[in-house]
Amino acid sequence: MFLVKYIKEVFGAIKSLLVGMRRTLYYFTHHKEIITQQYPDNRETLKLPDRFKGEVVMPHDANNEHRCTGCTACELACPNGTIKVVTKFDITPEGKKKKAIDKLVYHLELCTMCNLCVIACPSDAIVMDQTFEHSVFNRAELTKVLNKPGSKIMDGVE
């Protein structure tokens, strides 16, 4: 009985090793599977994975409108104080005061690209962009205002 177990173990081990060797032989012979990007050479054709997170941006549509309501959920979600939301009060046509963003300040130098702000945002106003060439000569350039000047909130976003 012991011997049967022993022989079974040996054959099982050899079989599992062969499975691994088959996989690596497949990769060895199929060079199209290679995932290395030769970065500075293929800058134009560079294809990043979908979930690559570069920096936080706020998409604006053609009318220079964004979806940010100024709820500060992203500011609260950020673990290291990267985002500061500066709010103001707009007067709506009906004469009511309505909260809106003045500036959404984003400190790229503090950001760890953890994506928590994007998850926290209730109105999908901010997304992660795929840019990654962030080096600049002046540190102040890393502090960005995400909403474009003169932009306003999209209709229908509460």
Add this chain to the structure above:
Amino acid sequence: MWSFSKIANLIHEWLNQTFNPTLATIIEMVIVGIAVIGLFAVLGLVLVIMERKVSAWIQIRLGPNRVGPKGMLQSLADTLKLLVKEAMTPSGSDKFLFNLAPYIAMMVAMLLMAPIAFASNFQMWDLNIGVLYVSAVSSISVISILIAGWASNNKYSLMGAMRSGAQIVSYELSAGLSILAVVVLTGSLNINDIIQSQANGWWIFKGHIPAIIAFIVFITAVTAETNRAPFDLAEAESELTAGFHTEYSGMKFALFFLAEYVNVFIVCAIGATLFLGGWMPFHVGNWQGFNHVMDYIPGSVWFFGKTFFLIFVIMWFRWTFPRLRIDQLLNLEWKYLLPISMFNILLVTAMAILGWHF
């Protein structure tokens, strides 16, 4: 037909006509020495770039691709870098032994080249106990590793050296027993006799299942003996920085590195000689026509083809299998490989006596 043995004979005759026999022998020795050193240099360059490319492709990477065409000169550039680096000797080390160790490692690798038959009648030393010589000399390599680990005066080095000692001493056994399987089948320790006995088929085909088991045990044991992953506990990059050669730098490190790759070449050459027929072309029993066609491919091509195939297999092992812990390593040897190869040698002996092989 063009062959290595013809060139060797031509040089031999010319030297004997021009000089007296003693001088001719000395000149021949010098030529052989230079040829071995040249072969070492070429092997080091080729095997390092081969290892890097194979590992890259197996891991879905590109590998070196900047120096020279498709990165083929990368190892040359690395060698140049190692040559100009300072070969430091740490102040706390045993200086004589520290500097001696890499040379012993190289010397063992050079000695092992002697009985290998590269083509028919092309061999440095055709001695009648070739296989015994190989297994005897290869066990000296552990001394160089132990010396290197001890003389470095570094706990990581010493630990790596001790592991390597335990590992090589245990795996010598099953490597020896699997070599013995072929020796039993052939009835000779002479490497040329072993190759000639495979004229009607290589031992891995002629020896049925026992020969295949012996081959698997052999290739596992020599992977362990050359300290390569999955048995690289002597180096153990993740635990012991670099094991026995932690303190070595520059050319002294390069000698260890070169010795490792040359040892891989040698054990693969021995494996190719014993199980795959050395320079003997692929022959099938009595198919005269087929055998004749195969004879048109020169023996040296067969030898290097088989050797490099085995080297590829060992690299394939390295980049596929997970590393073993030291206790798992010794378990594998003493509880699996050794009993299996002992039982196997019994089978082979019975087979040889009863004449069951072809």
